[in-house]
Amino acid sequence: AGLDAALPTxxxxxxxxxxxxxxxxxxxxxxxxxxxEDAHWADDATLDLLRFLARRxxxxxxTLVITHRTDAAEADQGWRQxxxxxxxxxxxxxxxxxxxxxxxxxxxxxxxxxxxxxxxRLTGGNAFFLTELLSHGAPExxxxxxxxxxxRVLTLVMIEGRAWDAGPDNLW
Numbered sequence: 001a002g003l004d005a006a007l008p009t010x011x012x013x014x015x016x017x018x019x020x021x022x023x024x025x026x027x028x029x030x031x032x033x034x035x036x037e038d039a040h041w042a043d044d045a046t047l048d049l050l051r052f053l054a055r056r057x058x059x060x061x062x063t064l065v066i067t068h069r070t071d072a073a074e075a076d077q078g079w080r081q082x083x084x085x086x087x088x089x090x091x092x093x094x095x096x097x098x099x100x101x102x103x104x105x106x107x108x109x110x111x112x113x114x115x116x117x118x119x120x121r122l123t124g125g126n127a128f129f130l131t132e133l134l135s136h137g138a139p140e141x142x143x144x145x146x147x148x149x150x151x152r153v154l155t156l157v158m159i160e161g162r163a164w165d166a167g168p169d170n171l172w
Contacts, residue, residue, distance in 0.1 A: 003027045017045065021052045028053070028062035040068040040079045047082040058091040070096070099125025109134060 010023050028034060036042070036050065050066060057064050066086070068079070086092055100108070105125065106116040112134055123129040132144050 003032070017048065021049060024049060024053065025056060025060070028057070028060045030061065032060075032062040033065060034062060035065045035067070037067045038069070039066045039082075040076075042079065042082075044078055047078055051082060051085055054086045054089045054092065058089075100127055100130060101125065105130060112137065 004023070004027050007023055007027055010020055015023075034053075036046075039046075039050065042050070050064075053064055068083070087094060100120070100123075102116060102120055105120045105123075108130060109116045109119055114134065114137075119130060119133060123133065128148065132148075136144075
């Protein structure tokens with residue numbers, strides 16, 4: 001919301017990459033935190049932009065936050081190569097998120113009737129699954145979490161070319 005109003009139009013248009021890159025870099029000349037989520041799904045043009053920004057962010061009053069899944073099967077070769085390049089930059093700080101532990105689950109579950117130890121066992125400390133269970137209000141897998149897991153399983157099946165003996169309805 002705080003960036004130049006013309007930037008979204010430029011990003012959606014067919015402007016030359018050099019023009020887009022310059023406009024994004026110019027937008028980051030004021031204190032900014034730019035968050036790019038799920039970069040493992042980024043197209044080649046976005047990966048090129050991230051490389052461009054990573055080489056320059058040390059000279060800008062900006063922070064570039066890039067999130068991605070660490071699952072090797074989730075990432076394509078383009079993302080893996082871009083990640084390797086981003087990690088070589090001196091300004092890159094990599095933060096690996098660990099699963100939530102019992103104190104964190106207990107804090108998030110405060111005020112609910114659900115047992116934090118059971119929640120931790122059911123979710124493995126996965127924050128998404130935990131928040132879905134808490135919003136559902138019952139220690140059973142809500143459809144939103146089930147669909148997310150099944151979607152990831154199907155993605156892995158397609159990527160790895162494996163077939164599961166059990167159908168998706170038999171996974172739970």
